Every structure is written in structure tokens, then in C-alpha cells.
Amino acid sequence: MIYFDNNKKAYGYEIPNPILVIKDELWAQYAGTDKWDIIDGQFVDITDTEEYQAKQAQKEAECIAKLFLTGADVERGIYQAKGMDFDDILAFVTANPPQGLDVKALKIELKANHFYRGNPYVNAVGALLGFTSEQLDKFFETNDYTVLLQESGVGLDEWVVL
Numbered sequence: 001m002i003y004f005d006n007n008k009k010a011y012g013y014e015i016p017n018p019i020l021v022i023k024d025e026l027w028a029q030y031a032g033t034d035k036w037d038i039i040d041g042q043f044v045d046i047t048d049t050e051e052y053q054a055k056q057a058q059k060e061a062e063c064i065a066k067l068f069l070t071g072a073d074v075e076r077g078i079y080q081a082k083g084m085d086f087d088d089i090l091a092f093v094t095a096n097p098p099q100g101l102d103v104k105a106l107k108i109e110l111k112a113n114h115f116y117r118g119n120p121y122v123n124a125v126g127a128l129l130g131f132t133s134e135q136l137d138k139f140f141e142t143n144d145y146t147v148l149l150q151e152s153g154v155g156l157d158e159w160v161v162l
Contacts, residue, residue: 002027008038065118067140074115077139081148082129086110089125098128 003011003018010027011018022043030036030045034055037046046052069077079085084092090107097103101124109121116122117140126136131148138147 004038064137064140065116067117067137068114069140069143071110071113071115073143077143077145077148078129080145084129089128093128098124 001014002022002024003013003015004020004022005011005015005017006019008019010031012024020038020041020043026043035045035047035052037044075086078089090103090110093101093103093106106121106125109119117137122136123133126133131139135147135150139145
């Protein structure tokens with residue numbers, strides 16, 4: 001049996017005045033996780049709650065933002081997917097600067113040795129090239145340029161002024 005005190009701390013031995021007692025088998029499913037709570041004296045799986053799901057989504061977003069690829073990985077992936085290198089991208093945005101994009105700052109960013117998924121320039125350039133946020137996430141998770149080949153939204157071809 002597992003015994004819980006007023007602070008919801010679990011004990012594998014009997015304690016005085018526990019607020020809840022559950023079977024070892026149940027505790028084995030939840031020990032070491034944040035998937036449970038004690039609510040109104042009941043042991044509750046909270047994974048279906050909006051609060052828990054929002055917390056998990058935030059954790060996932062933080063993990064994805066920390067993913068990185070080398071500059072060569074990113075440039076190679078863009079080249080394989082769109083036939084463009086960083087010089088081509090800079091030439092385009094210099095000739096047709098999208099509103100709100102600092103072209104000089106982008107030029108500096110493209111010299112980076114590592115590109116972190118959470119960098120806003122990754123989203124900006126990705127959007128210009130027609131990549132969705134989901135495609136960029138998957139690319140940074142796998143370094144597989146083929147995820148960038150899927151059709152999605154407005155891309156660079158639609159922005160070119162002839």
C-alpha cells in the first residue's frame with residue numbers, strides 16, 4: 001500500500017493520519033510522473049485536463065525550440081527542397097524586402113554555425129519559402145529535407161515580382 005501525507009507526498013510504509021491510501025499496483029503506473037493529483041481525497045489521473053495538456057504542450061514547444069541544425073544542414077535542406085542557397089534567399093529578400101523583416105539582421109543570422117528551431121528568423125525564412133511550422137519542426141527533429149518537399153501555403157514563387 002502507498003500512503004499520502006497532507007503535502008501529497010507518497011510513502012511505501014504506513015504513516016500516521018494519511019490523507020489517502022492506494023494499492024501498489026496503481027502507484028506503479030504513476031510514480032515519478034506528474035500525471036496524477038489528489039483531489040477531494042481521491043487519487044485522480046489528470047492527463048485529460050486542459051491544464052495538464054497545456055503544460056505538456058508548453059514543454060514540447062520548449063523542447064522543439066531547443067532543437068538545432070548546423071548552418072550547412074539548413075542550407076543543404078533548403079537547396080534540396082527549393083534549389084536555393086542562402087545567397088539566393090538574401091538576394092530575394094534584398095530585392096523584395098517583406099514588411100517587418102530586417103534584411104541586415106537576416107544576413108547576420110544566415111552566417112550562424114547553428115540554427116535553433118526557436119529562432120524567429122527560422123520561421124520568417126521558412127514562411128517565405130512556403131514551409132509550415134510543422135514542416136520546420138519535423139525538419140529540425142529529423143534533418144530530413146523531404147519533409148520540406150510537401151506542398152504548403154504561399155511560398156517564394158508566389159512572392160517573386162516579374
